[in-house]
Amino acid sequence: MLKYIRYDLKLIGDLIEPNSKVLDLGCGDGTLLEYLKKIKNVIPYGVEIEIKNIEKCITKGVPVFQSDIDEGLTDFQDNSFDYVILSQTLQVTKKPYKVLSEMLRVGKKCIISFPNFGYAPIRFYLLLKGKMPKLKFLPYEWYDTPNIHHLTIKDFYKFCNDHNIKIIKKIFLSYFKDKHIKIKLFPNFLAQYGLFVISKHATL
Amino acid sequence: MKKIKKEKSVGIVKTEYYTFAYPPNELILESGEKLGPITLAYETYGRLNKDKSNAILILHALSGDAHAAGYHSLNDRKPGWWDIMIGPQKAFDTNKYFIICSNVIGGCKGSTGPNSINPKTGKPYGLSFPVITIKDMVNAQKHLIDYLGIKRLLSLAGGSMGGMQVLQWTVSYPDMCYSAIPIATAPYLSAQAIAFNEVGRQAILADPNWKNGNYYNTNKIPSKGLAIARMIGHITYLSEESMHKKFGRRLQDKDKYSYKFLTEFQVESYLHHQGDSFVKRFDANSYLYITKAMDYFDISAGYKSLVDAFKNVKAKFLVISFSSDWLFPPSQSKEIANALRKNLKDVSYVEIKSSYGHDAFLLESKQLTILIKKFLNRISKEVMGKNA
Numbered sequence: 001m002l003k004y005i006r007y008d009l010k011l012i013g014d015l016i017e018p019n020s021k022v023l024d025l026g027c028g029d030g031t032l033l034e035y036l037k038k039i040k041n042v043i044p045y046g047v048e049i050e051i052k053n054i055e056k057c058i059t060k061g062v063p064v065f066q067s068d069i070d071e072g073l074t075d076f077q078d079n080s081f082d083y084v085i086l087s088q089t090l091q092v093t094k095k096p097y098k099v100l101s102e103m104l105r106v107g108k109k110c111i112i113s114f115p116n117f118g119y120a121p122i123r124f125y126l127l128l129k130g131k132m133p134k135l136k137f138l139p140y141e142w143y144d145t146p147n148i149h150h151l152t153i154k155d156f157y158k159f160c161n162d163h164n165i166k167i168i169k170k171i172f173l174s175y176f177k178d179k180h181i182k183i184k185l186f187p188n189f190l191a192q193y194g195l196f197v198i199s200k201h202a203t204l
Numbered sequence: 205m206k207k208i209k210k211e212k213s214v215g216i217v218k219t220e221y222y223t224f225a226y227p228p229n230e231l232i233l234e235s236g237e238k239l240g241p242i243t244l245a246y247e248t249y250g251r252l253n254k255d256k257s258n259a260i261l262i263l264h265a266l267s268g269d270a271h272a273a274g275y276h277s278l279n280d281r282k283p284g285w286w287d288i289m290i291g292p293q294k295a296f297d298t299n300k301y302f303i304i305c306s307n308v309i310g311g312c313k314g315s316t317g318p319n320s321i322n323p324k325t326g327k328p329y330g331l332s333f334p335v336i337t338i339k340d341m342v343n344a345q346k347h348l349i350d351y352l353g354i355k356r357l358l359s360l361a362g363g364s365m366g367g368m369q370v371l372q373w374t375v376s377y378p379d380m381c382y383s384a385i386p387i388a389t390a391p392y393l394s395a396q397a398i399a400f401n402e403v404g405r406q407a408i409l410a411d412p413n414w415k416n417g418n419y420y421n422t423n424k425i426p427s428k429g430l431a432i433a434r435m436i437g438h439i440t441y442l443s444e445e446s447m448h449k450k451f452g453r454r455l456q457d458k459d460k461y462s463y464k465f466l467t468e469f470q471v472e473s474y475l476h477h478q479g480d481s482f483v484k485r486f487d488a489n490s491y492l493y494i495t496k497a498m499d500y501f502d503i504s505a506g507y508k509s510l511v512d513a514f515k516n517v518k519a520k521f522l523v524i525s526f527s528s529d530w531l532f533p534p535s536q537s538k539e540i541a542n543a544l545r546k547n548l549k550d551v552s553y554v555e556i557k558s559s560y561g562h563d564a565f566l567l568e569s570k571q572l573t574i575l576i577k578k579f580l581n582r583i584s585k586e587v588m589g590k591n592a
Contacts, residue, residue, distance in 0.1 A: 021548070043548050051554070051571070058522065058552055058578045061586075065541065065553045075542050 007180040008113050008195060009035060011171060012085060015111060015197060016040050020082035023107065025069045025099070026089035029053050030062035037062070045081075047073075070094045073102040081107045088193075090114045091147040101163075104200045109168065113195040118152030118188040119174075137175065137192050153188040160198060169197040213283065214249040214274035214291050214298050219314055221245055224347045231344060237334035241323065244348050245270040245307040245314030249290060250298035252352075257587050259354045260296055260580075261345070262286065262305040263362030263369040266437070266494055267486055269313035272305035273298075288569040295569075295576040300584065301358065306348055308341040308369075310494050312487035319420060319487045331417035336493060338365070338501045342372040349380065358587055359580060360519075361385035363565030364532060365494070368393075368501050371540065374519040375503060381519040383583045385576060388529050388565040390536035391510050391543070392502035397531055400440050401495040404433030408488045417489050430488040431479030438478045443528040443561030447471060510543040520550040522579045524572065526564035527557050552579075 009032045016022065018040045024033050027046025030053075036042045046064040048054050057064035067075070070093055084107030086099070091114050093099045103110045115138060125133040132142040140147065151159075153172065160167055172183040172191035183191040208215055223243040225231045230240030247270045252259060262272050264285065273290035275283055284305075290296045296303050307315040310333070318333040325332075349357065360370045360381055367389025374381045393401075408414055411429030419425050442450075451471040455461075458468070467473050507513040521544055525537035534555045541553035556571045558564040565572070 045545060051556075054552070054554055055574060055578055058575060059582055061550075061582050063545075063550050063552050065545075066555050067553075075538065077546075080546075 006031075007175075008087065008173065008193060011173075011195060012036075012087065012111055012113070013039055015169065016042065016083055018042070021045075021080070022083045022085065023047065023076070023081040024085045024087070025073075025103065026086065026092075027053075027057065027062070027064060030057035030060045030064065032085070032087060033057075033062045034060045069099055069102075072098060073106050076106040078105055079108055083107055083109050083111055085111045087111070087113050088115070091149050091151065093149065096149050096151075100159075100165075104165065104198070107199075109197055109199050111195070111197050112156075113193055114151060114156070115147070116153050116172075116188065116191050116194050117150040118154060119192050120189050123189075153191060153194045156194060156196065160196075164201050166199050166201045167196055168199060171195040208275060208278070211292055213287070216278070217247055217249065217271070217274035217276065217284070219245050219247050219270050219276075221314060222348050222351055224351070225344075231340070231347075233334055233340045234337045235335055239309070239316070239334055239336075239340075242309060242316045242344055242347075243314070243320070244309070244316075244344060245311075246348060247271055247273075247284075247305050249273055249303040250301050252302040252354075253588075256354050257356070257358060258300065258584065259302045259304060259349075259352070259357050261349065261357050261360045261373070262290065262296070262303060263345075263360065263366035263373075264305065264308070265362070265364035265366050266491075266498065267434075267482070268307075268366070269311065270305050270307040270315075271313075273303070285566065288567075289573065289576070295573040296361070296580070297577070301580070304349075304352065306345045308494065308497075309344045310336045310341070310490060310497060312490040317487070318417065318489035318493055328420040330420065330489060333489070333493065335496055337497050338368045338372050339376065341497065342369055342376055345369070345373075346377060346380075354380075356380050356382055359383040359385060359583060361387065361576070362389075363387040364389055364562065365498050365501075367532075368498065368503075371503050372501075374517045374521075375513060378516050378518040381517075382587060383521070383579070384519040385522045385524065385579065386537070386540060387524045387572070388526055388532045388537070388562055389540070390532050391504060391513075391540050393498050393500075394532075394536065397440070398499045400436055400531075401499055404436050405492050405495060407432035407436070408492060411488075414488060417492075419488075425483070426488045427483040430483050430486065430491060431476075433488075433491055434482040434486075435475040435479045438475055440531045441561055441563040443530065443559055445528060445559045446561055446563075449559065450474075510539065511546045514544050514547050514549065517544070517547075517549060520583065521552070522575065523551060523553045524565075524575065525553075525555045526560065526562070526568065527555055528559050529562045529564060531562040 022042045024046045033044035084103045122133040172187035173193040225240035225242040230238035271284040272286045273284040322329045367386035370386040408429035411426035413424040414426035454470045456473040504510040504513040523541040525534035544551040558568045
C-alpha cells in the first residue's frame with residue numbers, strides 16, 4: 001500500500017509524535033496522511049481544492065475537506081491541531097503570509113517545506129543565462145509555473161524573525177543521483193529544499 | 205411499451221408494505237401523541253447478503269416516495285425518482301448492495317398519513333393526524349429495518365429532507381449506522397426555508413376547497429393551493445443561473461406579448477406544469493405535515509450545541525453540497541462537517557460545482573456518482589473485507 005513515500009514525506013513522518021492530530025493543507029491525494037495514519041496512528045484531516053485529489057483521498061479513507069487554503073482556515077479553531085503541515089505548497093499560495101499566520105493560529109506546531117530559490121544552480125542560471133531558472137526540481141516555464149511566491153531559506157529566516165515565529169527544527173535537503181542528502185553547510189547555497197518546524201512564540 | 209435495459213436498470217419493481225405499532229403498542233411521537241397502527245411503504249433492490257451487512261437505506265425528500273428506482277410497469281413513462289443513482293453499476297450498485305427506500309410517515313404514497321383511514325373513526329385522519337417530526341419518521345423506519353433483520357446499515361444516504369433523516373438516524377441509532385452520506389442538507393432548517401414553507405402552506409390553507417383538511421370525501425381538492433405551494437417550492441429548487449439557461453425571457457408558443465394576464469413566459473408555463481402535475485400525485489394535507497416536520501428539524505435540539513449533538517455518532521461521513529444551492533447552501537453542509545470534525549469523527553466534505561441549485565442532487569449524477577462509488581467501495585471493503 002505504501003509503496004513509495006517521497007523522502008520529505010518520510011522526514012515529516014519522523015517529526016510527528018504518535019497519536020497526534022494532524023492537518024495537512026493542500027494534502028493532494030492523501031499520501032502523507034495515509035502514511036502518518038499507518039505509522040504514527042495520527043488523527044488525520046486534509047484540506048484540498050482539486051476534486052480529483054479529493055476522490056483519491058476518499059478512496060484511501062483519508063478525511064478531507066474541500067476548501068481553498070488561500071481563503072484562510074476560518075472553519076478551524078485556535079490550537080485545535082498538534083501539527084499543521086504545508087508540504088511543498090507555500091510557494092503556490094496567493095497569500096503566503098495569510099496562510100502562515102492561519103497555520104500558526106490553528107496548529108500548536110507547523111511543518112513547512114519549500115523549494116529554496118537560493119540554491120546555487122538557480123543563481124547561476126539566472127546570472128549566466130539571464131532567463132528564469134528551469135531545472136529538474138523546478139521544471140516550469142515562467143508563464144505556466146504554479147510557483148508564484150518564490151523564496152529562499154534566508155528569506156524564511158527573516159520572515160520568522162520579523163514575525164516573532166519560533167524555529168524549532170530545520171532540515172535542508174538536496175536530491176542528487178536518485179538520493180536525498182541532508183545539507184549541513186551553506187544551506188541557502190547548497191540545499192534544494194528547506195523543511196522547518198515552527199511555532200508561535202509564547203506571548204509575553 | 206418500452207424495453208428496459210437490464211444492465212442499466214433494476215427493472216420492474218413492486219412497492220411493499222409493513223404494518224406495525226398496533227395498539228396498545230403505538231409509536232410515541234415527539235409531540236407526546238401516539239400513532240398506530242402504522243404502515244410504511246418501501247421498496248428494495250439488489251440482494252441482501254448472508255450476514256446482512258450490505259444494506260443501504262435511501263431516504264427521500266419532501267415529495268419523494270418509496271419508488272426510488274426501476275419501473276412499476278412497462279407502461280411507466282418515468283423510472284423511480286433516483287434511478288440515475290440506483291441500479292447495476294450505478295452509484296448505489298445493486299449488484300453489490302441491498303438498497304432499501306422507505307416512504308415517510310405523514311406521506312401519501314402508501315404510508316400512514318393524513319389521507320389514511322383512522323381505524324378508530326373509519327374516516328380519513330385529515331387534521332386529526334398528529335404532527336410528526338423527522339425524528340418520528342426515523343423512529344418508524346427503525347421498525348422496518350428491525351423487521352428486515354438488519355442490525356447495522358452499511359450506509360444511509362439522502363438529499364434535502366432525506367439528508368435530515370440521515371443525520372437523525374446517525375444520532376438516534378449510532379450503532380446501526382456504519383456510514384452516512386447526507387447530501388444538500390442542513391443541521392436545521394434555515395429561517396429562509398421555513399419562510400418559503402409557510403408561504404406554501406398558507407396557499408393551501410387559503411384554498412376554499414381545503415375545508416380545514418376535510419376534503420377527502422368531497423369531489424373537490426385544494427388543487428389551486430397545492431399547485432401554488434409547489435410552484436414556490438420549484439423556484440427554491442432552481443438557481444438564478446439554471447432558470448436563466450433553461451427559460452431566459454422566452455415566451456411560450458408565441459413571439460409577442462399579449463398584454464393580458466395569461467401564462468406567457470416559458471418560466472411561467474414550466475411552473476404551472478409543475479404545479480398541475482404535482483396536484484395529481486400529492487396530497488395537500490401531507491404537504492402541510494411534511495413541511496412542518498422539516499421546519500421543526502434541528503438536530504442540535506436538546507443538546508448543548510451542534511458539536512454536542514454529534515458526540516456519540518459512530519458513522520463515517522461523506523457530506524456533499526452543491527455550489528449553487530441557496531435553499532440548503534454549502535455553508536450549512538459545512539456546519540455539519542465541521543461539527544463532526546470537532547468531535548474527531550471520520551468525515552469528508554465536498555462541494556460539487558453545479559448550476560442546478562438545490563435540485564442538483566436529483567440531476568447532477570456524474571460527480572456525485574464517482575464520489576459515492578469511491579466512498580462505498582472503501583466502506584464496504586472495511587466491513588466485508590477485500591471480497592466486497
